[in-house]
Amino acid sequence: MRYEIRSQPLTLYLCHCKECQKQSSSAFGMSLTVPRDALxxxxxxxxxxxxxxxxxxEVKNVFCGEWGTRLFHERTYSPGTINVKAGTLDDTSNLLPVGNLWTRSAQPWLTISEEMLNYEGQPDDIHPLWNKWKQQSS
Structure with a gap:
């Protein structure tokens, strides 16, 4: 499978919820939020x-029908955006996350940077993550 992102991302954050840990087979999942119509x-x-x-x-998890790799997820509560699983990008060398979600589920050995926006669960307002991404990208 191949996909293109045809606009600038809105933000990039790390999710430490148990589901992202399971699906990534790692300590967290990376979510690159982009406008839905740009993917x-x-x-x-x-x-x-x-x-x-x-x-x-509810979250719709989209994956490669041939290999099973999780590619993105759509959230019913945010139909204008989609979260690309950033590890599936061709080049991840310039990615710099701005926040951490679900830190209460984070692995105890992981150090969470205080310079990032950190949320114990799901933030009520995602716009601070978008704003921090814009500031960082400028």
């Missing part, structure tokens, strides 16, 4: 399944 699948046919997030909201 275009150019090759392959994705598949999806819907789950309840730790926040109790």
């Amino acid at each position: 275009v699948v150019t090759r392959g046919q994705p598949k999806a399944w819907i789950r309840k997030a730790d926040s109790k909201r």
Whole structure:
């Protein structure tokens, strides 16, 4: 599968919820939020399944139908955006996350930077993450 992001991302954060830990087989998942209409699948046919997030909201998980790699997720409460799983990008060398979500589930050995925006759970307002990303990208 191949996809393109045809606009600038809105933010990049790390999610430490138990589901992201399981799905990434790591300590956290990376979410690169982009406008929904900026993400275009150019090759392959994705598949999806819907789950309840730790926040109790529905999340549509989209993955490669051939290899099973999780590619992005759509949140019913934010239909104008989509979160790309940043580890699937061709080049991740310039990625610099601005925040951490679900820190109460973070692995105890992981150091959370105080320079980032940090939330114990799901933030009520995601715009501070967007603003910090804009400041960092300028």
